[in-house]
Amino acid sequence: MTALSLRDVRKNFGPTEIIRGVTLDIAPGERHCIIGPNGAGKTTCFNLISGRFPISSGEILLNDQRIDTLPPHKINRLGLSRSFQITSIFHRLSVFENLRCALLWSRGYRYSFWSPLWRQKALNEAADRLLEDLNLATRRDILAGLLSYAEQRALEIGMTIAGGASVILLDEPTAGMSNTETDYAMALIRRVTQGKTLLMVEHDMKVVFDLADTITVLVYGQVIASGPPASVRANRAVQEAYLGALEE
Amino acid sequence: MKSRWLILALIAVAIALPWGFYDWQHHRHDGFLISVLSQTGMMIILALSYNMLLGQAGLFSLCHATFFGIGGYAMVHFLNAAGKDELPVPMEFMPLLAGLSGLGLAILFGAMATKQRATAFAMITLGIGELMATAALMFHHFFGGEGGVTTDRMIDNSLFGLTYSSGIQVYYLIVAWTLIAVALMYFLTLTPLGRMANATRDNYERAQFIGYDPRMVRFIQFALSGFFAGIGGGLYAITYEIVTFDALAAPLSANALLMAYIGGTTVFGGPILGAILITLLQSGVSLLSNSWLVYVGVMFIGMVIFAPSGLAGIIQAHGPIQRAGRLGRLTLPYLRLVVPTLALLLGFVGLVELMSFLTIGAAQDKKLVLFGSAIDVHATMPWVVASVSLVVGALWLRFEAAGFHRIWEHLSAEVRR
Numbered sequence: 118m119t120a121l122s123l124r125d126v127r128k129n130f131g132p133t134e135i136i137r138g139v140t141l142d143i144a145p146g147e148r149h150c151i152i153g154p155n156g157a158g159k160t161t162c163f164n165l166i167s168g169r170f171p172i173s174s175g176e177i178l179l180n181d182q183r184i185d186t187l188p189p190h191k192i193n194r195l196g197l198s199r200s201f202q203i204t205s206i207f208h209r210l211s212v213f214e215n216l217r218c219a220l221l222w223s224r225g226y227r228y229s230f231w232s233p234l235w236r237q238k239a240l241n242e243a244a245d246r247l248l249e250d251l252n253l254a255t256r257r258d259i260l261a262g263l264l265s266y267a268e269q270r271a272l273e274i275g276m277t278i279a280g281g282a283s284v285i286l287l288d289e290p291t292a293g294m295s296n297t298e299t300d301y302a303m304a305l306i307r308r309v310t311q312g313k314t315l316l317m318v319e320h321d322m323k324v325v326f327d328l329a330d331t332i333t334v335l336v337y338g339q340v341i342a343s344g345p346p347a348s349v350r351a352n353r354a355v356q357e358a359y360l361g362a363l364e365e
Numbered sequence: 366m367k368s369r370w371l372i373l374a375l376i377a378v379a380i381a382l383p384w385g386f387y388d389w390q391h392h393r394h395d396g397f398l399i400s401v402l403s404q405t406g407m408m409i410i411l412a413l414s415y416n417m418l419l420g421q422a423g424l425f426s427l428c429h430a431t432f433f434g435i436g437g438y439a440m441v442h443f444l445n446a447a448g449k450d451e452l453p454v455p456m457e458f459m460p461l462l463a464g465l466s467g468l469g470l471a472i473l474f475g476a477m478a479t480k481q482r483a484t485a486f487a488m489i490t491l492g493i494g495e496l497m498a499t500a501a502l503m504f505h506h507f508f509g510g511e512g513g514v515t516t517d518r519m520i521d522n523s524l525f526g527l528t529y530s531s532g533i534q535v536y537y538l539i540v541a542w543t544l545i546a547v548a549l550m551y552f553l554t555l556t557p558l559g560r561m562a563n564a565t566r567d568n569y570e571r572a573q574f575i576g577y578d579p580r581m582v583r584f585i586q587f588a589l590s591g592f593f594a595g596i597g598g599g600l601y602a603i604t605y606e607i608v609t610f611d612a613l614a615a616p617l618s619a620n621a622l623l624m625a626y627i628g629g630t631t632v633f634g635g636p637i638l639g640a641i642l643i644t645l646l647q648s649g650v651s652l653l654s655n656s657w658l659v660y661v662g663v664m665f666i667g668m669v670i671f672a673p674s675g676l677a678g679i680i681q682a683h684g685p686i687q688r689a690g691r692l693g694r695l696t697l698p699y700l701r702l703v704v705p706t707l708a709l710l711l712g713f714v715g716l717v718e719l720m721s722f723l724t725i726g727a728a729q730d731k732k733l734v735l736f737g738s739a740i741d742v743h744a745t746m747p748w749v750v751a752s753v754s755l756v757v758g759a760l761w762l763r764f765e766a767a768g769f770h771r772i773w774e775h776l777s778a779e780v781r782r
């Protein structure tokens with residue numbers, strides 16, 4: 118059984134094929150990193166998996182169930198949650214409200230217009246606990262749009278994991294962060310994705326080789342290598358196409 | 366805490382005000398006042414329910430009067446049925462039926478409109494508004510054509526044995542329902558749906574990735590806002606006992622937008638302020654001047670440019686300074702704005718009135734009277750005075766405003782520290 122699997126997934130934007138037959142199997146609990154040069158189609162892959170764009174052909178399965186025809190909210194309800202490379206939060210809501218919103222559906226509130234939020238003790242406590250986890254407790258009532266960049270990235274991760282999804286997709290969570298911020302963010306990611314399946318796009322090779330159980334290298338919309346870090350590092354094609362240029 | 370007192374004060378004023386103008390000699394209420402106050406109540410409901418869309422869900426609807434109007438028309442038919450003993454519902458619950466009529470129509474139209482976003486949504490609502498306006502002229506059975514439909518509100522069925530023969534009784538019914546509607550709409554902002562409406566306003570896309578279908582959020586929000594608008598329309602029908610095309614046509618939709626925006630869409634109570642202000646202007650200034658719509662229009666444009674968060678937004682912006690106890694330091698800067706603002710306003714109003722009396726006024730054979738003396742609109746002097754006042758006021762205000770801005774920025778920076 119796989120947590121997530123892609124079978125010969127293709128995606129065209131107009132006449133150009135951006136994803137050219139990606140096949141990928143991710144086991145439950147695996148930490149899987151996708152690397153590849155800019156424009157390789159990593160974000161597009163995430164957009165296809167999470168239902169943001171329809172695929173052109175192929176199959177995507179979540180826990181052995183087809184999801185490639187479902188809209189994003191239904192995929193999310195099945196237990197797959199993603200973050201965005203470009204921070205995507207609710208700017209005019211407070212940090213606390215952002216997290217609480219992200220908790221609502223999974224806690225069964227649906228479209229309720231009869232339950233007063235202030236009386237939902239368990240929900241509010243969960244949001245506050247999450248704030249603590251993210252180290253954002255002191256920023257609780259500030260508008261999310263006013264947070265610093267690194268704080269917004271932390272919030273983005275928090276919103277992604279809030280709903281308790283079993284498969285988490287993170288798109289360059291540490292991009293644009295300083296070294297200390299990156300270390301902090303990675304510790305956070307390890308902590309909050311414990312026991313979950315993690316699929317992550319990352320540019321920082323140190324982070325990737327530290328974290329990943331499996332690494333997939335995507336170049337021009339195709340997987341050129343996939344396997345444990347050691348084997349990917351040793352792979353000639355990868356070194357030529359990509360790693361050699363990056364690793365000094 | 367403070368806002369609680371403000372709310373209580375507003376309610377007290379709403380209840381007591383008619384008695385402040387009671388004519389004890391003839392034992393009569395001031396009919397004009399009662400009618401203005403009643404109108405204000407309905408407009409508060411209209412503006413607030415509109416803001417459930419514009420401010421809270423980021424939905425730019427152009428057909429809100431549709432649901433107000435349908436509430437009104439339905440109410441006329443409900444009252445007529447009740448008058449014939451066919452509808453055993455006491456008067457006090459009647460507005461609820463009007464609300465359900467608004468809800469029903471909003472479910473129908475909302476299902477169409479909320480499938481789309483942004484501009485497409487606005488266009489569809491524009492189409493819906495036009496559609497309903499045309500329907501109102503075509504289907505005589507329900508809408509009564511040009512003349513509208515009339516009713517008699519004395520249905521002789523009341524929980525409290527009231528006849529609703531007098532305006533004051535109707536007014537208190539309006540106060541009660543306005544309070545109920547406002548309280549419910551406020552409650553909605555504190556529920557999962559209300560919060561997700563804010564979320565889809567801020568970031569439509571993101572809402573999908575936390576499990577919500579933003580279209581469903583908007584659809585429900587739209588339907589509920591139609592419910593409240595319908596209540597407002599129901600009160601309208603009870604008050605005037607006649608409902609015409611005006612109650613659902615585009616100008617009223619525009620009015621809803623105007624009231625919500627001028628009052629402030631970012632604060633819950635903003636549209637209440639807007640509704641009070643616009644209704645007062647409408648009933649006050651429209652008596653004094655033919656051109657009151659010009660003033661409302663200019664005020665609206667001014668707000669869009671200089672204060673997009675409306676009156677309530679302006680007030681709210683003072684919060685941090687006030688909490689720091691530095692509000693006093695703005696007194697002088699504000700005072701310095703008064704004279705140039707007055708000069709600008711006087712010049713502008715002068716020119717508008719001169720122009721209007723030159724054209725419409727002449728046709729109506731009216732004379733422009735200012736400070737007790739008639740003014741000859743054909744003389745040069747009034748035009749020169751008004752123009753000079755306008756130009757000097759504008760330049761002076763620009764200068765003073767720059768100074769004010771500096772002090773404001775300085776204070777805000779200080780407070781933030």
Ligand SMILES: Nc1ncnc2c1ncn2[C@@H]1O[C@H](COP(=O)(O)OP(=O)(O)O)[C@@H](O)[C@H]1O
Pocket residue numbers: 130135153154155156157158159160161162
């Ligand atoms: N919505 C879109 N429409 C057209 N082209 C797109 C779209 N999204 C991405 N692309 C193209 O697909 C390619 C891969 O982009 P992306 O997935 O963002 O790369 P990566 O995340 O690996 O840097 C780029 O050439 C980009 O221009």
Ligand SMILES: [Mg+2]
Pocket residue numbers: 159160161202
């Ligand atoms: Mg990318």
